[in-house]
Amino acid sequence: MTEELLRVEGLEAGYGAYKVLHGVSFDLSNGQNIGFFGPNGHGKTTLFETISGLIRQTAGKIIFDGTDITNASSDAIVEMGLVHVAQGNTLFPDMTVMEVLQLGAFPKRSRQKLRSNLDRAFSIFPRLTARRSSKCKTLSGGERQMLNLATGLMACPRLLILDEPTLGLSPRLKEELVRPISDIENSGVSLILVEQDLEFLLLLVQRLLLLNHGRITKRIDRQSEQVSHQEIMEEYFGVAVTHES
Template sequence: MNDNAKALEVLDLRAGYDASDVLLGMSLHVGPKERVGLFGPNGHGKTTLLNAISRVIRPRQGTVRFMGESIEGLAPQKIVARGLVHVPQANWLFPDMQIMEILELAAFTERAQEEMKTNLDYVLNLFPRLAERRQQQCKTLSGGERQMLSIGVGLMCAPRMLMLDEPTFGLSPKLKDELAEAIAEISSRGIPLLLVEQDIAFILSLVDRMYLVDHGEISREISRGGEVDHQEIMDMYFGSESAS
């Protein structure tokens, strides 16, 4: 990787489902070791963007570069092997498998196999609940524990960058705080993050910079140190009480 290269660069990306475009020429970037947030209403393209970057869906237009190299045309597993790891929102885990089985299965690339013991120790230290329940089946875990396991699966892939899609969805404030601490710890290791969240306070507590997404486009970029009016952003996306 060139020292000046961005960890992730997305240029003029257009993608969608069936005949409908959701992304309308979206561009953004994530710098080395940077934590970047994506915030906006549901249905405006945040998850579609992550799916297009990781090739869960095929973009119709645009360029994606990871660590300075194009990943266009690569299969999803090849993108993971490069180190770009997408942790989706819906906790797509094997319900009848035990925690340890799932974590070990996640280390499927050559690099992840080489780092398996180190990464497994790290995951179990980061999420002690998983260590305590290591022999439990996934389907017996709470929503928060499944989210911890999902992030653990991402870490077992030996990521050079993580994309997290709404990791706190449906969780209690206490579990949100626990996950925020874990994500901050992961980032402290120098792993760049692209974080999708609906909780504005949560996302602002973690990121260096944030993009606001509106109808498949970036409507605004808020840089580190920039002034952020929480109420202004909430009103912009969800309407103000005075307008109702």
């Protein structure tokens, strides 16, 4: 196993003539976690949909665990262990929680581990246990997000991309997600966490990348630099944030 898990080089992508990503480069070592933040509409979701093979890149390279996956199909990418939990995924409205979890183990490499992964999913998200026979469309926003994360885990990921797991959740529910996500981190799965909620991000990752207008404009390593929330917000908004009262 190589030390480097993911390397993205000069990635460009978009929709038809409209270019969203203008040369994005970053890398991630095994066991490392990074956080992406940045305003809406600046390419976060496009970046990860390109990495997971949903959108074709127009330039650049994606290397996962030493293999060039730039032109690989989405199913081949999942099979390799790069699993993307999409933003606001409504999953399958007419399927039960249990069925969705079983489908999460669709990749061949995870099928033998179905039992143990189910146990792990239910122990990380006990609330899903009671709802195992409920259809997805009857789940609350928080439950659906838990199911999304649990489903991602079912595939035995080596790198898990979580795109805005707190989208639309109340502060209390957001708080409830911190523990399971750090459980996932501690189980040895590398994590890319995409968030608008900086507070949430700072609780879970040490390295932060700011994506602005389809480019990475700031890299912050909180282990080597002492960067405050305030400084990041200034970087984010470009002005000092002060509370006038």
